[in-house]
Amino acid sequence: MQVKVAIGTIAFMLTMIVLGYAALREPTRLDEFSDAAQGRSIEAGGVLFGANCATCHGVDGKAEECQDPSSGEPVPCTGLPLNSYFLVCGDRPQRLEDLGWEGSKEQYIQRTISAGRAGTIMPAWLDEFGGPLRPDQVENLADFILNWGDEEFCAQEPSSFAWPESVEDFRAMAEVEAGDPENGVTVYQNYGCAACHGMPEQEGSAAVGPWLGDIAEIAATRVPGMSAEDYLYHSILDPNAFIAPDCPAGPCTDPSLMPGDFAFRMSTNPQDMADILSYLMGE
Ligand code: HEC
Ligand code: HEC
Structure with missing residues (x-):
């Protein structure tokens, strides 16, 4: 009898140790999982960007090199730079301050992509607003754009050219x-x-x-x-x-x-x- 109790106790303790170990490992596994999901989202966003956005916002979102989608001829970029310190760096990039936007930069970017910008040539992209993209694709694009604001890029302070007063x-x-x-x-x-x-x-x-x-x-x-x-x-x-x-x-x-x-x-x-x-x- 006593032996059975001892075996039972030991078996129970072993189970708890195994479960406890698994529970401890869970957050790291979750992190790895969400990192991988984030990576896939950025990748999908890059493909969508090349197909839909680069004609106006340029290669790498810099609004420097743009091509006519049908002829492939170089044309002036008509969109704003998105790969910009003032849009993607920090919690409150300058662009949001300038526009008086109260929400986060993620919300600003997703919102602009979804609904477009009335009175400009920036079209609405979300299906709900008559565009061709699903909500998850708009998220992919926002992830791709925000990924330009990595640590290295944002560590470079804006250039210090001192514009004279007059x-x-x-x-x-x-x-x-x-x-x-x-x-x-x-x-x-x-x-x-x-x-x-x-x-x-x-x-x-x-x-x-x-x-x-x-x-x-x-x-x-x-x-x-x-x-x-x-x-x-x-x-x-x-x-x-x-x-x-x-x-x-x-x-x-x-x-x-x-x-x-x-x-x-x-x-x-x-x-x-x-x-x-x-x-x-x-x-
Ligand atoms: C026909 C040209 C055109 C296309 C195509 C286009 N955009 Fe734009 N986009 C613009 C213009 C112009 C603006 C600036 C609107 C304004 O005056 O505020 C803009 C603004 C934006 C902004 C806000 C930038 C800021 O600093 O406020 C984001 C984000 C954006 N576009 C993302 C995209 C994405 C993502 C795509 C592709 C799915 C796309 N755009 C396709 C022309 C375009
Ligand atoms: C996203 C749209 C946008 C872009 C890009 C833009 N502007 Fe403007 N600009 C405006 C708006 C809106 C105003 C009116 C509000 C104001 O005075 O700031 C304005 C005002 C001005 C004014 C004052 C006009 C007046 O009648 O008093 C000048 C000058 C000007 N912009 C020059 C430029 C130049 C040069 C560039 C390119 C280097 C440029 N803008 C890019 C939207 C834009």
Whole structure:
């Protein structure tokens, strides 16, 4: 009898040890499982991105290299850069602050993909809103986009080019040459200005921001005491510094829908600013 009890007790203890060990291992197994699921989601998102989004947002989401989907010819990118420090890094990326978005960056990205952006060429992608994609595919795309914001990418502080207070001081900098309006056209298209403002040569071509064909005269009247060129310079570096009154779809919204990251993006090549200014000033 006593032997049976002893065997029973030992068997029970052994079972508990085995179960306890399995229970302890469970969280690691869950982690590995969700890492693998996350990896698969990012991969699926990459395929969807290449097929649906790169025509406007460019190779690697940088809005630098875009191709016409049917001919394969290079075309100017009409979407915003998504592979951007200001969209994917930190808990509250600058882009969310600029737009006054209260939710998380995951929600912002999923929401924009799902519903598109009214008044722009960004289409709605979720089936519920008439798009071609399922909810899990929208999640895959958001996972893919957010994966650009890895530790290494986000560790690089935004470039430290110190934009001078006034356009006169900027123009006087040794490393800035006189603006080249012809290159300004290319730069204007490469930064995606045309997607919102249309082309200055074509009246009525603006979709989101004011048409800039007559901005050289109008800019001089916007802020008392501020030169036209200084107004343009500040409008590009900090869209929220002044809000233009009239946008194509009605009054311009405050905060501005214009991305706040041009100061950062042009830091690698400040000459782009000089060229855009010459172009917009009609030089
Ligand atoms: C026809 C061109 C076009 C296509 C195709 C397109 N987009 Fe866009 N997308 C835009 C434009 C233009 C904007 C900027 C809208 C605005 O003015 O706010 C935008 C904005 C976005 C934003 C918000 C970016 C920000 O900084 O606010 C995300 C995210 C996005 N697109 C993801 C996608 C994904 C994912 C796809 C593919 C499923 C896609 N887009 C396909 C043109 C496009
Ligand atoms: C996502 C859309 C979008 C993009 C891209 C964009 N803008 Fe804007 N922009 C706007 C909107 C909306 C306004 C009006 C609100 C405001 O004043 O910020 C505006 C305002 C301006 C103004 C002031 C216009 C006025 O009538 O006072 C200038 C100048 C300007 N943008 C230049 C640029 C240049 C140059 C680029 C490219 C480097 C650019 N924008 C890219 C949306 C955009």
